[in-house]
Amino acid sequence: MRERAGASTAKLWLLMSADRRLVALAIVAFLFLGVFVGGIVHPTPAHQLVTASDSVDTLSQALVGSTVTGVTLVLTLSQLVLSQEQGAVGDQRERMEEATTFRSDAAAVLEEPVSPTEPSAFLRALVEATQRRADDLDAAVADLERDDVRERIEEYVDSIRENAEEVSEGLEGAHFGEFDVIKAALNFNYSWKLYTARRLRNEYEGTLSRNALDCLDDLAGVLELFGPAREHFKTLYFQWELIDLSRTILWVSLPSLLASTWALLYFDGDAPPAFLFGLPVSLFQIAAVVAVALLPFAVLLSYILRIVTVTKRTLSIGPFILRETDRDVDLEE
Template sequence: MSDGETPSDRLRDRAAGSRLKLWLLLDADRWLVTGLLLAVVFAVLLAAGMVAPDAAETLRTSDSVDTLFQALLTATITGVTLVLTLNQLVLSQELGAVGDQQERMMGAMEFREDVAARIDTPVSPARPSQFLRALVTVAGERAADLRQAVGESADAELREEVAELSDSLTENADRVAAGLDNAQFGAFDVVSSALDFNYSWKIFAARRIDERYGEALDSEASDALDELIAVLKLFGPAREHFKTLYFQWDLINLSRQILAVSVPALLVSAVMMAFFDPTAYPGTVFGIEWVVVLVAAATTLAVVPFVILLAYVMRIATVTKHTLSIGPFILRETDDVTEVEWDR
């Protein structure tokens, strides 16, 4: 397994697209993304008003303003209905009979006990960031144990592959652990750092070492490899669980924010339909007709709920796309994978 065969650990390096695009989709504050999108909407409307022939005259002599804001009013009401549907979706995950709740509780406790046993502590951490940090830190320690266990092996290729896996894993674990340190759940930092731990590739690499050199490993090295794989296998469901909780948290925040801005958006649309007279605003500002500026500004305010929804859904969809698989499956096109031999 040469360096050229090892994919990058960072999601931003593995994913297609520019760093700016991924920053906007993932890391940027959602209100900042909303503001940028609204600025684009306003600028495009102004540009269209400047370029279109007789745009101001068309607004004054036709019913286009009423038609536009009637459609926006209907869309806002539909958006609020969608928000209520999202809230019901989130609530449906929390509602259930006492037996179902007990089963969820027992499953969570059993998983925490499994993790505690693997990380050699009486009780596993309670905070999501520290829970994931403990797993990646112990994974790095198990990789170091494996490297030490095969240090005296006569098989140079085995030592080389284990050293490469160990170096990659410990470096990745240290970087992810630093990102998770003191990260607060609810912010994207926890999920963002967890996405940069390429556990699925490391499980594949460790199992491939077991397949190729299993018979050459002594008991100490074999146990160290099994322990490493076991810890990595626990990280997958832990990350997926916290990712799901984060999505629920984000959808709740999204619902509250859309409900908060929907009333002003409805009022803007209603005022433009009931009271706005395009003929009452002659003159220009910076060479642009006043009526064009006012209609563009009102339209931008009216689409705020939709733009907030777009900003949040972009991040949720991006994270979901890059975490569709759990375990050692690689869904994207890549030249970085050496296939396992299959003789049948």
């Protein structure tokens, strides 16, 4: 995934793979250090800076108001997510019929009586079916007279095998609700594979045997199922994440309000300065208040970073390639 994304491993880990709680804590630590270091390097003594005016009261009032407003918005977001799961019995029956039809189509392609129920197992079955179709294609062109065509198809098959093995390993043992399922599915660049299968069939229709053409059609059929399956599970995962986000923000809003209220009611700018490790205690207090008060924002930012990154990487569905890094230049030349 890193090679196709054109980004560093550390950046991808931060945006997608890292535990969102760790990312939120890192943002809070950055806010604390930013305020704390800013107070140290400022030419005016820190205690005098925070007690010379009513800036602490003004800041605390603004933080209380922003926290209450943010929680209200989160509750609205939760209602929107839940409203998608509500509807008349006819709508629910239509959704079930569409899901059942899709599962039946997948079972026919997988040549199984029933398709897997768990998202990770379902996607893994499609990936392994893609690899089997690629093996059939490789066997169908083994005796092809044109070496250039055979080598091009063999290179295509090898790329499918390598990618499919990596994705299957990532999906093994993964559970829905964890990012591992979506992460592994994102690593399977089915759009390029589908485009290349159709292009090879069109370019060499007069050269390939009937069996090889059928293998290309079967391969494209499996890939056409992987696209909507991935999008469906991605949508369910987003709903899962938004629900977790709403619940987490509601919990962290309590210490956020408590910190802002404490600063508003109990911070005494007229008290004689106290020092800890040679630094004013008031600076520690203000930095802690800002960090804790902005904790809901840190949680929101950590979740949204992952959601928007995944959304950007999956804007298109089917044989549309929006990013140059998703292409295999050697096979397209």
